[in-house]
Amino acid sequence: MAFDFINDKLAQQQSQSRYRQRVCIQQSNIDSTHTEPLIIIDGKSYINFSSNDYLGLNNHADINKAMQEGVDKFGLSGSSSNLVTGFHYAHQVLEETICQWLNKPKCLLFSSGFSANMALFQALGQNSASSFFLDKLSHASMLDGAFSSKAIVKRFAHNDIKQLATLLAKSDSANKLIASEGVFSMDGDQAKLLDLSTLAQAHDAWLYVDDAHSIGVIGEQGQGSSSFIETDISMATFGKAIATSGAFLACDNTMHDYLINFARHYIYSTAISPALAWATVKSIELIKAQQWRRDKIIELSDLLTHLLDPSINLIRSQSSIQAIIIGEEKQALKVSEQMKDAGFWLSAIRPPTVAVGSSRLRVTICSNHNANNIKELADNLNKVLAG
Ligand SMILES: Cc1ncc(COP(=O)(O)O)c(C=O)c1O
Known part of the structure; x- marks a missing residue:
């Protein structure tokens, strides 16, 4: 059979x-x-006691009201991919809100954190001149993204900075990316961000942090890892503390343009709901203030x-x-x-x-x-x- x-x-x-x-x-x-x-x-x-609505914002009256306002202004559906006619004013405002919050030049929205991670690793892993160094406990979407790319993938033991340093020293790759979660999803502990950042600088590597579980919860105004270090690229989902749905990648201008041109998960997917984007702006305002x-x-x-x-x-x-x-x-x-x-x-x-x-x-x-x-x-x- x-x-x-x-x-x-x-x-x-x-x-x-x-x-x-x-x-x-x-x-x-x-x-x-x-x-x-x-x-x-x-x-x-x-x-x-199993929810990821860490800040208790799901069903908050102000966010619900913003969602309704968003529906009235833009409709519920993006109705197209971002590069056709899916990109709405609500998305632009949300991107600007995130950039200002995390002090990053640019930001792109994705329909899920899973697809943002897939997009990032596939876009950077075009060939074996790239090497990815991932913490062993990295999320399935980071691993799937990395292993489905053409890059060389190395994994270091959880939070083992010494092992990561050894792997980086051995690598002659032109394009190195260190990747970690900010707060680890199943243990709740934090990455050693300062050490990762120091190593990245010493080895001319980029640092990528998935802040799915730290955004909103960690740092002043809930900026997650960006409260402590400067990453090259940050990602977070809206589906946990932010209490809506979708995700973002925050990066510099060139990476932003590169993703728009080459990230298949971005290009070939319907834009997130503009009403949801509008509601997400409200949620971030509450997170910063409360x-x-x-x-x-x-x-x-x-x-x-x-x-x-x-x-x-x-x-x-x-x-x-x-x-x-x-x-x-x-x-x-x-x-x-x-x-x-x-x-x-x-x-x-x-x-x-x-x-x-x-x-x-x-x-x-x-x-x-x-x-x-x-x-x-x-x-x-x-x-x-x-x-
Ligand atoms: C660390 C981490 N990254 C990415 C994701 C995926 O995010 P999303 O639920 O928006 O697809 C999750 C959620 O399960 C996660 O825990």
């Missing part, structure tokens, strides 16, 4: 407790005061660390992501189910998303959680994991 492997692969996922399924959220952010991230699944309500949202994440994360039993293997971080390492897939699923019974939605993250033996609960602390949510979460985790 054709494509026999499909059934085999699915059976293998099942047998390894790695089978993935979706759950349908019937309603979310049902609390109109925005003081608790509630979701309803199969008629039952849960406190959501430092209390970032302070709250730190405050609640400190509270969780303080309340959790010390025997629990928590990777403490300065971001929203606080990972609790469980180990085996089955055990992680079991703990996740027990927490669901107690009213907390905490997805189990398993291989291949994380390394074998490091299945975990990826707890995300958001600005719209409250201290009581954290206390109840900690009580229940202590019962389940240390009781």
